[in-house]
Amino acid sequence: MIALVACLICAPSPSVSLSMPGEVVILRPAFDAARVEIWRTAPEERPGLRGFRAPIFDRAGDPLVLQAEPGVDAGVARIIAERLAREGLRATLVAALVRLRADSNGGLQAAEVAPRLEGAGFPVDCLRFWSPAGAETLVESVWKEVDADRPATEITADLARLNFAFEPTVPGFRIVTECGEEAVGAVRLQVSSATDYAEPGAGGAMDVFRSLARRMPDAEILVGVETKHLAGVEAEARSLAAARSAPITIIESPLPLAQWAQDNAKAGIVEASEARSVVWLAPRYASRGEDGTTFIPAENLALEGLASAGRSVRVSPLLFQGGDLMALRDPTNGKRYLLVGEAEIARNRALGLTRDEVLDAFRGEFGVDSCVVLPAVSFHVDLEVCVRTNSEGVVACVLDTSAGARVVLHCGVAALERAHLVDADAARLSDADIDADRHAEFFARIGPVLETGQHAAGRFTLEFARHFQLGDADSGVGNLERFLLAIDLWTAARIGESSAEELGLDPDSFAYLTSMRRREADRIRVANAFAGLGWKLAAVPGLSDETRSIDPLNGLHLRGAYLMPTYGGLFAPLDDAAETAFRAAFGTDVSVERVPTGETQRRAGGLHCAAALEPVLKLR
Numbered sequence: 152m153i154a155l156v157a158c159l160i161c162a163p164s165p166s167v168s169l170s171m172p173g174e175v176v177i178l179r180p181a182f183d184a185a186r187v188e189i190w191r192t193a194p195e196e197r198p199g200l201r202g203f204r205a206p207i208f209d210r211a212g213d214p215l216v217l218q219a220e221p222g223v224d225a226g227v228a229r230i231i232a233e234r235l236a237r238e239g240l241r242a243t244l245v246a247a248l249v250r251l252r253a254d255s256n257g258g259l260q261a262a263e264v265a266p267r268l269e270g271a272g273f274p275v276d277c278l279r280f281w282s283p284a285g286a287e288t289l290v291e292s293v294w295k296e297v298d299a300d301r302p303a304t305e306i307t308a309d310l311a312r313l314n315f316a317f318e319p320t321v322p323g324f325r326i327v328t329e330c331g332e333e334a335v336g337a338v339r340l341q342v343s344s345a346t347d348y349a350e351p352g353a354g355g356a357m358d359v360f361r362s363l364a365r366r367m368p369d370a371e372i373l374v375g376v377e378t379k380h381l382a383g384v385e386a387e388a389r390s391l392a393a394a395r396s397a398p399i400t401i402i403e404s405p406l407p408l409a410q411w412a413q414d415n416a417k418a419g420i421v422e423a424s425e426a427r428s429v430v431w432l433a434p435r436y437a438s439r440g441e442d443g444t445t446f447i448p449a450e451n452l453a454l455e456g457l458a459s460a461g462r463s464v465r466v467s468p469l470l471f472q473g474g475d476l477m478a479l480r481d482p483t484n485g486k487r488y489l490l491v492g493e494a495e496i497a498r499n500r501a502l503g504l505t506r507d508e509v510l511d512a513f514r515g516e517f518g519v520d521s522c523v524v525l526p527a528v529s530f531h532v533d534l535e536v537c538v539r540t541n542s543e544g545v546v547a548c549v550l551d552t553s554a555g556a557r558v559v560l561h562c563g564v565a566a567l568e569r570a571h572l573v574d575a576d577a578a579r580l581s582d583a584d585i586d587a588d589r590h591a592e593f594f595a596r597i598g599p600v601l602e603t604g605q606h607a608a609g610r611f612t613l614e615f616a617r618h619f620q621l622g623d624a625d626s627g628v629g630n631l632e633r634f635l636l637a638i639d640l641w642t643a644a645r646i647g648e649s650s651a652e653e654l655g656l657d658p659d660s661f662a663y664l665t666s667m668r669r670r671e672a673d674r675i676r677v678a679n680a681f682a683g684l685g686w687k688l689a690a691v692p693g694l695s696d697e698t699r700s701i702d703p704l705n706g707l708h709l710r711g712a713y714l715m716p717t718y719g720g721l722f723a724p725l726d727d728a729a730e731t732a733f734r735a736a737f738g739t740d741v742s743v744e745r746v747p748t749g750e751t752q753r754r755a756g757g758l759h760c761a762a763a764l765e766p767v768l769k770l771r
Contacts, residue, residue: 173392173393173397174392174398174399175385175388175389175392175398175399175400175401176398176399176401177381177385177401178401178402178403178456178459178460179403180402180403180455180456180459182405182452182455186211187405187406187452190215190405190406190449190452191405191406191448193215193217193446193448194217195439195445195446195447196217196445196446197440197443197444197445197446198217198218198436198444198446199217199218199219199228199232199272200216200217200218200219200228200271200272201231201235201272201273201274201501201502201503202231202269202272202273202275202276202277202502203216203217203272203435203436203446204276204466204468205433205435205436205437205446205451205466207451207452207454207455207466208454208455208458208464208466215448217446219270219271219272220270223270224251224254224267224270224271226250227247227250227251227254227267227268227271227273228272230243230246230247231243231247231271231272231273232272234246235273235274235501235502235503236500236501236503239503239504239505240274240277240278240281240502240503240504241281241307241310241311241313242307242311243273243503244273244278244290244293244310245293245297245303245306245307245310246303247268247273248264248290248294248297249303251264251267251268251271252294252298257298259294261291261295261298262287264290264291264294265286265287265290265291268290274468274503275287275290276468277468277502277504278290279318280315280317280318280508280512281313281314281316282313283316293306293310315508315511317508317511317512317515318515319515319516319518320432320465320466320467320468320516321419321421321430321432321465322421323421323422323423323518324419324420324421324430324432324516324517324518325419325421325422325487325517325518325519326417326418326419326432326476326478326489326517326518326519327417327418327419327420327478327764327765328478328479328480328487329477329478329479329538329707329708329759329764330478330479330538330539330540330545330708331539331540331708331709331710331711331712331713331741332480332540333710333764333766333767334710334766334767335367335370335709335710335765335766335767336370336371336429336765336766336767336768337370337371337372337373337397337764337765338363338367338370338371338372338762338763338765339373339375339412339416339418339457339762339763339764339765340356340359340360340363340372340373340374340375340410340412340761340762341356341375341376341408341409341410341411341412341453341761342356342357342360342374342375342376342380342384342408342410343356343377343380343407343408343410344356344357344380345376345380345383345384346383348624348626348750349624350623350624352624352719353625353626353747353749353750354624354716354717354718354719354747354748354749354750354751355750355751356410356751356761357387358746358747358748358750358751359746359748359761359762360372360374360384360387361391362714362746362747363714363746363762364388364391364395364399365391365394366714366744366746367397367709368394368395368396368397369395369396369397370397371397371398371399371400372388372398372399373402373457373460373462373765374388374399374400374401374402375402375404375408375412375453375456376401376402376403376404376408377403377404377405377406378403378404378405381401381403384401385401400460402453402456402457402459402460403456404449404452404453404456405452406448406449406452408449408450408453409447409449409450410751410754410756410760410761411439411450411474411756411760412761412762412763413473413474413533413759413760413762413763414437414438414439414450414473414760415433415434415437415450415451415453415454415473416431416432416433416454416457416464416473416763417431417432417471417473417476417517417763418431418432418763418764418765418766419431419432419517419518420766420768427768428463429462429463429765429768430463430464430465431454431462431463431464431465431765432464432465432466432467432516432517433451433464433465433466433467434466434467434469434470434471434472435466435467435468435469435502436470437450437451437453437454438450438470438472438498439472441494441527441530444470444498444501454466462765467516469502469509469516470495470498470499470501470502471495471499471513472494472495472531474531474532474533474534474759474760475491475492475494475495475530475531475532475533476490476491476492476495476513476517476532477489477490477532477533477536477538478490478517478519479538479540479545480540481540481544481545481684481686482541482542482544482545483543483544483545483685486520486521487518487521488519488521488522488523488684489513489514489517489519489523490523490525490532490536490538491510491513491522491523491524491525491532492524492525492531492532493524493525493526493527494527494530495509495513496509496510496524499512510522510524523680523684525677525680526673526677527673528670528673528674528677529697530697530755531760533704533705533757533759533760534550534695534700534702534704534705534757535549535674535677535695535704536548536549536550536677536681536704537704537706537708537713537759538686539708539713539736539737539741541737541738541740543687544685544686544687545681545684545685545686545687546686546687546689546736546737547678547681547688547689548688548689548690548691548704548732548733548736549677549678549681549688549689549691549704550674550690550691550694550695550702550704551690551691551693551732552640552671552674552692552693552694552695553641553644553671554690554692554728555637555692555693555694555701555725555728556636556637556638556640556641556694557585557641558692558722558724558725558728559633559634559636559637559694559701559722559725560585560634560637560638560641561582561585562634562721562722562724563619563630563634563637563721564581564582564585564597565578566618566619566630566634566721567597567600567618569618570618572600572603573596573600577596580592580596581593584596585641588641588645590641590645603615604616604618611631613627613628615631616628616630616631619631619634619721620720620721621720621721622720624720624749625719625720625749626720626749626753629698629699629753630720630721632698632699633699633701636694636699637694639663639664639667640667640694642664643664643665643667643668643671644671646661646664646665646668687736689732689733689735689736690732691703691704691729691732691733691736692725692728692732693725693729698753698754698755700752700755700757701718701722701725702716702757703715703716703717703725703729703730703733704757705752705756705757705758705759705760706746706757706758706759707758707759707762707764711740711741711742712741712742712743712744713733713737713742713743713744714746714758715729715730715733715743715744715745715746715758716746716751716757716758716759717745717746717747717748717749718748718749718752719747719749720749726745730743730745746758748761
């Protein structure tokens with residue numbers, strides 16, 4: 152049965168039941184057309200206003216402004232931009248108010264100051280963590296002292312004595328763990344296109360939708376879809392619904408959505424005296440990027456669509472991307488841990504918080520006992536680690552790129568042999584060279600073959616790339632890129648302490664290979680951090696290099712099962728090796744189930760990136 156629901160408001164009460172088991176429900180949030188057009192034309196860029204917050208929900212009437220207006224409090228805006236991360240909120244507040252007083256010639260009333268600061272980019276709302284009376288009250292108090300010509304150094308010293316006391320956005324919120332202990336009640340997805348790459352099975356957004364809908368028939372599937380793709384996704388949902396006991400809810404979006412539903416909200420459970428509820432906690436604004444935090448308009452507006460499905464969505468004052476946060480509970484001590492990528496520390500340092508304040512805020516906001524900060528080996532921690540718990544403790548799976556690179560090299564040699572670019576003897580000898588780390592011999596055999604495939608230095612022909620393709624669902628270009636990455640990783644492992652001159656490498660190539668060695672050193676740091684917590688380590692072969700990844704760690708833990716993202720095609724042997732490693736690590740009580748994600752991985756993501764899980768609320 153297909154149910155069509157036209158939503159008259161963007162955020163109905165979470166208690167409203169919108170669907171029944173077996174249905175396909177279409178939700179059409181009634182966004183204001185003029186507002187949608189503003190959002191449609193908004194740029195995807197890094198906000199120049201450090202205090203920018205997405206104008207959604209109770210702030211929906213605010214203008215969508217990312218950059219300071221030209222000439223308006225320009226000096227104040229410059230102080231905020233240059234000093235906030237370095238000197239912190241309190242010292243920057245005083246400096247900004249001193250400049251504002253000078254620019255306004257003392258003509259401002261105290262109540263006018265906070266809006267002017269906010270317009271210049273100051274995150275006024277964050278000041279409440281030092282002021283029980285409220286952020287605006289603190290601003291007015293400091294302004295009066297500045298306006299009375301009290302020395303800035305004295306005011307700053309007084310502010311420095313205030314204690315930081317983070318107030319959780321949702322009191323009692325406890326982020327859902329992702330270690331296999333929670334039963335899944337709903338899966339949240341965003342389907343970026345209703346068509347497959349080449350054919351079904353290639354592992355794009357539609358394949359992820361199909362796979363999870365079939366594997367979890369008792370969990371509701373929530374799917375965000377742009378208007379132009381809605382009909383295609385609805386048709387697919389209709390074909391899936393007959394075998395399901397839980398509904399599929401499709402939420403129309405007026406803007407194009409990326410596949411990465413994990414990043415713009417994290418689910419959690421809120422304990423109350425009589426009941427438990429699920430809340431989705433969204434960041435200050437949904438973003439993308441590691442070295443720069445880029446505002447993505449559609450990912451923010453999609454949260455209002457999620458609320459239209461009866462979900463409670465709250466917006467945090469903190470900045471985060473969900474793939475860089477993973478929670479677990481260690482059964483040996485009962486402690487809840489939050490794995491945090493170091494990029495999330497930097498994002499919130501840019502708001503004027505110290506490192507310790509950021510960690511304190513994350514502990515309080517997500518309801519955990521401890522934060523474990525991990526180096527940015529990949530742009531998100533879910534591309535480098537996955538954790539599972541059992542009665543004996545925590546099993547922490549880490550990426551083994553050395554083993555992964557060797558498997559990929561063997562697969563690449565096999566492709567060259569199938570294409571008759573090397574004969575059987577050369578392939579056999581090349582495989583032996585890989586296993587024995589004989590780099591010179593390997594390159595003497597394979598190097599000339601790679602050169603014949605180039606039409607210019609480092610530029611390969613499409614015809615050559617097609618030799619690495621197995622079937623229409625595979626990608627010859629993507630596979631060639633992974634083969635070349637494996638060569639680089641294998642080469643980087645041998646440079647040791649040698650110099651570029653000793654290795655006969657140009658400075659740029661040497662720097663590139665050295666960066667790979669630094670990433671491997673960071674992976675060792677991650678493993679050591681887990682070992683220091685008493686967690687069991689398990690190495691899983693794979694590659695993590697954005698669009699060149701084959702990453703089996705970016706999966707989903709269910710009760711009794713691990714959904715492993717697979718790449719398939721030419722590199723199916725690497726999927727096999729990863730599955731073997733997972734089975735050894737998790738034991739016979741956990742089934743390892745494959746989900747095709749090749750095309751998703753070719754766009755720098757994976758299964759965990761694409762799916763966010765909502766828990767079943769246990770009865771008391």
